[in-house]
Amino acid sequence: MxxxxxxxxxxxxxxxxxxxxxxxxxxxxxxxxxxxxxxxxxxxxxxxxxxxxxxxxxxxxxLESFQETPLFFNSIELKALVDAFKFAEGAGYPYTEELESALAKVENGLHEEQRQDLSRQASGLDVISPARPPSVVPLLRDLEQAEKDGRTVRIVYRKANAEQEDERVIDPYGLAYDRNEWYAVAFCHRSQAVRTFRVDRIVRLAQTEARFEKPERFSASAYFRDRSEREREADGPLTVIRIEGEQGALNAVCGHWHLRHYLTERTDREARFLLDVPTMNKYLPMYLMTFGTAIRIREPLELKRRIREMANGIAKQYEDDSD
Structure with missing residues (x-):
């Protein structure tokens, strides 16, 4: 022991x-x-x-006056707690201050040798966080509270590249952190369907008097997976897609919000996906073209042919351009 x-x-x-x-x-x-x-x-x-x-x-x-049981952590467990705080802070976790306070309480219970060891152990990892509007943290807190209370909220929302703001009434079902962004998964009263809203695009939020009941066992992460499945054009046939390329380009392809669900194998130089042919033909040629020579399609031949035809069409459009 x-x-x-x-x-x-x-x-x-x-x-x-x-x-x-x-x-x-x-x-x-x-x-x-x-x-x-x-x-x-x-x-x-x-x-x-x-x-x-x-x-x-x-x-x-x-002594009978003793009430609390102290917590004992080894050095790696303490490092893990500090590193977890760094990741939470980098993600814009809405309760970072409370987490920092809890961590301070743990550190206050350490003796000097443990503190010095923790400082050495945790100094090698940093999390570089993307810039976010200062309003995101209070919005996350308000949305989470609304979900807990079952309270409908009214938001003013601005879509990407939209000229005007849009007002929506939503029932927040949960929050999800995906691809360095926070999303509210909510039932939208206008569209009468569950939708996702990027929290940093919410301009204002106000509570209403209306109440709602969240579907039993609702999961925001499961909703994201199901939405990706619905984006497929057909149930089959499935084909193996093999892409070779530079590591940075492969990271981007594998991290694509839709493609990542179909990743079956990944090495430093190659990624394999299993996807239905109609979805492949509709979405992948144009998307993969954006990587230029940083990637190369190894299979299937049909995808290679479609990208080649698209590239030839673009080249032909400019071959007679005298400018």
């Missing part, structure tokens, strides 16, 4: 209220008496009021 597990076991044994001898604890945990005393010293250093009484009725006990 690991050191921290043994320390917690000793703590739970002592919190029963009984006095225990070091020998009794050692027999129960199958460790030496000397190790027991070492763990007791560590508990005392962590702020646990352990008292050792000598004599016929003596033993080891915890």
């Amino acid at each position: 690991a050191k921290w597990d043994n320390m917690l076991s000793i703590l739970w044994m002592l919190r029963s209220g009984r006095k225990l001898t070091a020998a009794q604890i050692a027999d129960s945990l199958e460790i030496s008496v000397r190790t027991v005393y070492r763990y007791i010293d560590a508990l005392c250093a962590s702020g646990v009021p352990v008292v050792a009484e000598s004599g016929h009725d003596g033993g080891i006990r915890i």
